[in-house]
Amino acid sequence: MNFGFSEEQQIFRSAVRKFLDSNAPLEEVRRIMESPDGYSPTLWEEMASMGWLGLLVPEEHGGADLGWIDLSIVLDECGRSLFPSPLIASTLAVLALKENGSEEQQARWLPGIADGSQLFSPAILEASDILGPGGVQLTGLAESGGIVLRGEKFFVLDATVATHFVVAYRSGEDPEDIGLAVVDRASDGLEVEDTPSIDATKRIGRLVLDGVRISEDRVLASGSRKGWSAVVRLLDHAAAAVTAEAIGAAEGGHALIVGYAKQRTQFGSLIGRFQGVKHPLADMYVDIESFKSLLYYAAWCLDESPDEAPLYVSMAKAYASDAFTRIGIDGIELHGALGYTWEYDAQLYLKRSKWVKSAYGGSDHHYDRVATLGGL
C-alpha cells in the first residue's frame, strides 16, 4: 500500500506548475477568458508538445500512455490556475475512444488529438439534464449504410472550438440501447450555439443535429447494453476530471482567503485571529484534504479497480461539490466588500465553484448514487 506520489510524479507536478505560473497567471487567465474562443491556441500547442494532450493516449498512437493519477496531477494544477483550456473535453474524448473505439478508429483519431491538431469533445447530456439512460433522446436511425442523427445536446464542453464531437445517441427501444459516434463539426445539419457559463473560464455550448448523416465506421459502441455502460463510464471519467480540477481550484481560493486573513487588520487585530474567520478556514482545509483523498483513490480505481470506481467517484464529486461551494461563498464574505469587486480574484473562484457543482451531477445526484451503491 502506498498513497503517495512517486518522485517522477512530483517532478511532473512541478513542471506543470512552472509552466502555468509563467504562462497563465491570473491576469492572463482573465485575458484568455474574455477572448472570443476562450482558450489560447498558442498555449494549447505548447501543451500538446509537452505531451499533456496525449497523456492517456497509447504510445503507438502518439501519446505518453500514462494513467489517471498523472492526469489528476495535471488537472489539479490547471484548476489551481483556473486555467481556461479544453483539456477536460479533449481527455474525455480520448478515454471514450480508447475504451470503445476499434484499433482502426483509435489509429485514425488519437494521434490528431495528442498532437493538438484536432479537438474532440463529448456530447452526452440533453435539455432534460437526466444523468440516466432516459437522458439520451437524440436518435440515431440506421439508413442505407449509415446513421442519421436527430436531436440536440446541451452542456457540451468547448463546443464552439471543437473539431469533432463524441455524441451519445439512442439506437433502439430498450432504455439502455445507446450508442456513441464521432461527428465532424463540419457535418451538414450540425449547428453549434455558445451557451455562456457563469464561469467564463469554462466554455459550454449546445448542439442541434438536424439529420446529420454519419457512416457506420464512426460508431464506437452501439446496441444492447454496451452503449449505456460506456456512457456511464464516461460520465464517471467526467465527474472525476471535474473533481480533480476542483482540488487545485479550491486550494487556490482557500489560499487567497488565508493570505487576506493574515494581512487585513480590524479592531486592532489581524482578522485571521478571530475564530469566526480562522475556524471556517480550518474547516475548508479539512474538506479539501478529504475530497482530495477521495479523488486520488477514485482516480486509482478508474485504472486499477474499475468496479469500485463508481462509488468513489461519486463520493469525491459529491463532497467536492458542497465543499467548494462553501469555499466560493465564504471566500467572498471573508474579503468584505473587496470580494464583491470584478477586479479582485475571489469572484473567479466563486464562479468556478458554480461550474464544479453543476457539471456532471451535483451533490444530491452523487450522494444518492452513493446510497444506492452502498446498498440502500
Add this chain to the structure above:
Amino acid sequence: MDFNLTPEEEAFRDEVCAFLDENLPPEPERDEMFPLRWSQLVREKGWVGFSWPKEVGGGGATLMEQAILKQELASRRAPPLGTCIMGLAWVGPAIIQYGTQEQKDLFIEDILDSKYQWCTGYSEPDIGSDLAALQCKGVRRGDHYVVTGQKIWTSLAQWAKWMILLVRTDSGGEKKHDGITCLLVEMDSPGIEVAPIANMSKQPFFAEVFFNDVEVPVGNRLGEEGQGWQITIGALANERSGISEVSGLLWELDLLKKLVREVQIGGRPASEDSRVRRRVAEFETRIAAMRFNGMRYLTKQIRGEPLGSETSVNKLHTAHLEKYMAEFAIELEGSYGCLAPGSSHAVERGRWQKEALGWCTAVIGGGTPNIQKNIIAERILGLPHD
C-alpha cells in the same frame, strides 16, 4: 500510488486472518470469559505491543504490519488486546522512548501483561484545553518530588495502580511549556485521595484526584525535569493515522443502514426517502475520506516523514460522526428515540440512545473540535494564535 498490498503484506494479512478465523469466534458466540482468554492468546502470539521493539518484549512490527493487524482486528470486532488501555496506548510508548532501563524493566512487561491499570493525570479544575498552563506543583526535596495540587476527569483513577502525572516543577520560566515534568506515581502513595465523579449516564468512570504533599521518588521521573510537555506530545503522536477507527465506524454505519431498512417514514420505507439516503451517504463518504486520509498519513510515516498537525483532520471527522450518526439513528426511531437505553421497548435495547449519550470521550477527551480547528488554523495555515 498503489493500493494493493505487496506480496509480503498480503502474506502477513493472510496469516493474521488465518489466526483470527481459528481463534476469534463471531461476536454473538463469545462468552463472558472470552476477553480474558483472548488477551492471553494474543499476548502469546506477540500481538500485544506489536509495534514496540523486541528488546522490551514487543513485536517489533513495521507500521504497515501494525496497520494491517489493527484493521483486521477492528473489522472483526475483536476485544482489545489487553485491559491496560492507557498503558498500551501511551504510557508504554512514553516509557520506551524516554524511560530509564530500570523503568523499562519495572513497567513494560506488566503493561504487556495488563497486570494492572494506568491512569492519566493531565487535566485540572482550572486547566483543560490549555493544558500547558497546568498548576499542580512538584517541588524537589532531596530524593523526592513533593506533589501538591489537584487533577480532575482522571479516567479509571479509582482502579489504577499507577498514574502518569504532569506537574509544574518550575514556574519561573519564560514559556509555560518549559516548566512541566512527568512523574510516574503509585496511586496508593500517602496523601493521594480519589473522589469518583459520575458521568451523565451515572457511571463513575472518572474522578478527582487530590495530592497532599505526596512524595514521589526522583527515580520515578520520566525523562528530564522540564521535558514533560515533549513527552506528552510525543506519546500522543504514536499511532495517529486513525485507520483502525475507520473499521469501527464502518461497523456502526452498517448498523445504521440496517435500521434504515427496517423503519418507515410516513408509511414508506425510510430507505426510499431522499433525505435519509443523503444523510447515510454523507456519513459513508466521510468515513471513506477518513480511511484514505489515514492511508496518506501512514504512507508519510512509512517514508520516514513525521506526522504533524494534519491528523486533526480525522479527529474532526471522528467527532462529527460520533455525534451525528447516533443522533440520526434516534431521529429515525421517531417517538421510540426517547426511550432510555436498556428499556425493553426501545429499538435494539436502546443501543443508539446509549451512543447518543456516550460520544464525549472521543469528542472532548483528546482535545475538543475547537482546539483541533485552532491547531489546523495556526500550525498548518499559519494564522495568528488566539
